[in-house]
Amino acid sequence: MPSFPVHTFNSAPEASRQALEGLRSAFGFIPNIAAAMSTSPVLINSLAGLFQQVHGGSFSEPQIQAVLLTNAVTNGSTWAAAFHTALALRNGIPASDVQAIRDGGPPHDAKLSALSKLAKALIEKRGRLDTHDKEAFLQAGFGLDHLLEVVAIVAASTITNYTGSVAQPPLEGDFQAYAWPAR
Incomplete structure (x- = not known):
């Protein structure tokens, strides 16, 4: 190998x-x-x-980290899940919301939940969102521009998630405490 x-x-x-x-x-x-x-x-x-x-987009860093952590977990990327756990916590996402995402569920915060659910649906449905997926996101107070911006975040994280699976880089010592076992 x-x-x-x-x-x-x-x-x-x-x-x-x-x-x-x-x-x-x-x-x-x-x-x-x-x-x-x-x-x-x-x-x-x-x-x-x-x-x-x-x-540099319209989402706050905690919102971006919620999407990135959701993507890492959904894609089974152990390196990215540990890294984005640390960044999510550093950016003020409550530990209970971080753990909910790491467990494969949505965070409790309504906005973060809408972002996380949309990101997970994009990955699991390979971009083929249904009306319910889109409406739930929009009803959380986001716009169509935000929906498309989430596509960009998912694209960026897919690069790191897939690279992590292919290259299997070692997890930095600072992130060892956040190691996540893929399910």
Whole structure:
């Protein structure tokens, strides 16, 4: 089985370094998943572009983290579930809501629940939302623009979730306390 390198900034391909620098600037370090992704400049640069758009969009960081954690759990991505658990907690999502998502259910907060349910439906239904899925999201106070913005968040997290499954980067020590066993 091939082993994917977890690059440093200096060992990464030159064409990946700008994206890695942007992620290092955002997080204060280069996440192992991005370091592994940087083996492919096309992949890491695609993620970096989406990352900027998602985190510069209309959702708050707790709302984004609720979607990203839901996606990690739904896709069975152990690395991403641990990472986004830590970020969700750091961004003020109550521990009970984080645990609800990690257990595969919706958070208690109504807005976060609507976001989480929509993200889960997008993944499980492969984008084929039904009228109920859309209406439930819109009734929570979101607009059509928000619904499409969630598609962008799901796309960004799919990149990391799938890369985690393929490359299996090690989980950083800071996130070990949040390790999540895929079901």
